[in-house]
Amino acid sequence: MxxxxxxxxxxxxxxxxxxxxxxxxxxxxxxxxxxxxxxxxxxxxxxxxxxxxxxxxxxxxxxxxxxxxxxxxxxxxxxxxxxxxxxGVTSEQPVTLRSTPVIQQSWLAPRLIQLHHQHPHLSLRLVSAIWPDDFGPEGADIEIRYGRGEWSGVEMWPLGDEELLPVCSPRIAQGLTSPEALAGHTLLHAVGFGVGWPGWLQTAGVAHLEAECHALTCDNQVMTLALASQGGGVALTHRRLFEQRDDLVAPFSISVPTDERFWLVRPSRRHVSDEATAVWQWLQNAIA
The missing domain is CATH 1.10.10.10 (Winged helix-like DNA-binding domain superfamily/Winged helix DNA-binding domain)
Structure with a gap:
């Protein structure tokens, strides 16, 4: 061979x-x-x-x-x-936690800091994934996935219902007195979501405005939110993620619900270590 x-x-x-x-x-x-x-x-x-x-x-x-x-x-x-x-030799294996970069940055990071303060002996390993094919039971003890929960061979715990709303920098928000004011602005699109800008614009009663706006498309929300915070346009994001940030504002109170959500996921067929069980239960309590 x-x-x-x-x-x-x-x-x-x-x-x-x-x-x-x-x-x-x-x-x-x-x-x-x-x-x-x-x-x-x-x-x-x-x-x-x-x-x-x-x-x-x-x-x-x-x-x-x-x-x-x-x-x-x-x-x-x-x-x-x-x-x-x-x-070197370690007495325990790290607990591998896989999620999208935006969840790591906006939702998971502050909670993991609390987890580390309360359980400093736990060893964690974070892995990033963007696309659905990046996820799977191999190599990860716990995952945070986004979707409708239509996965087999896993145990799931929802983070809660989701709704999306526009966010932007404070400077741009000053000129957005109504949804109609979006005309001429750049709409930042993150691909891979069931509900996007067309859905929000329709809910706001201004579906025709999409043709009057510029568009910039990214393959992840980390980039759309980074662009929005720096005045690069208006992003559509989950309220759960927006509430964790202080560099963005929501110019409108209108939000659109989605049947997709974030899920805490772990393989149902794998032997679970005591450390992985402790992290799973802690995250469940943090969600509750």
Missing amino acids: SALPPLLWLQAFESAARTLSFTAAGNELGVTQAAISQRIRLLEDRLGQKLFVRHARSLTLSPAGQAWLPSIHDAFARISEGTSEVF
Whole structure:
């Protein structure tokens, strides 16, 4: 072979070979049984030999699998030892929390400061994601996702109902005495949301104004809010996020509801550490 198989495939083999169960391996790695089965099949195709003998209700290693397993165990042991030598040994694994940058900045940051003050022993690792495909059960203990909650294999807790409203810098707000005054201004669009500027303009009774406004589109709300705070236009954002900022004002009281919302999410099939459970429960209490 010219290259080693992907690490995810090797992890699937090591876990399945140790537990002799695709289901147990999936629980250990935080993925489905089907995902483990697929990775093993891809690995066997790459190697050109079967690694497992599949029985009706059980699983055993093939001769090739038995011969290869010690090398895989040694390889993972060397990686673990090398990691400890270079980066040190920690008594606990960090709790990985994944969310969009705007939620991290506007909602999560002040709460994590409170969490750290109350539980300084907890180790956290934050990971950013923007698009729906960035999310998933692998690699994260807890997530904050945005959508309608139509995900399988996870436990969900809503942050609450959402509504969107325009926000801008105080200087621009001085001239926005009514929705009609938006004519000629730049509307800052963040893609990926079910409700956007067309929905708000229609609710405000000025749908025709979209053709009279300039448009600037970004792939995330962090950028639209940054532009809005610096006088670059008027952004549409969630009231929950706006309430955490002091550099933006809402020139109108009109808001538009959306059936999408932010959710606290964690995989339902994964073994949950005590630290991850503590962070989950703390965030739930912070939402309540």
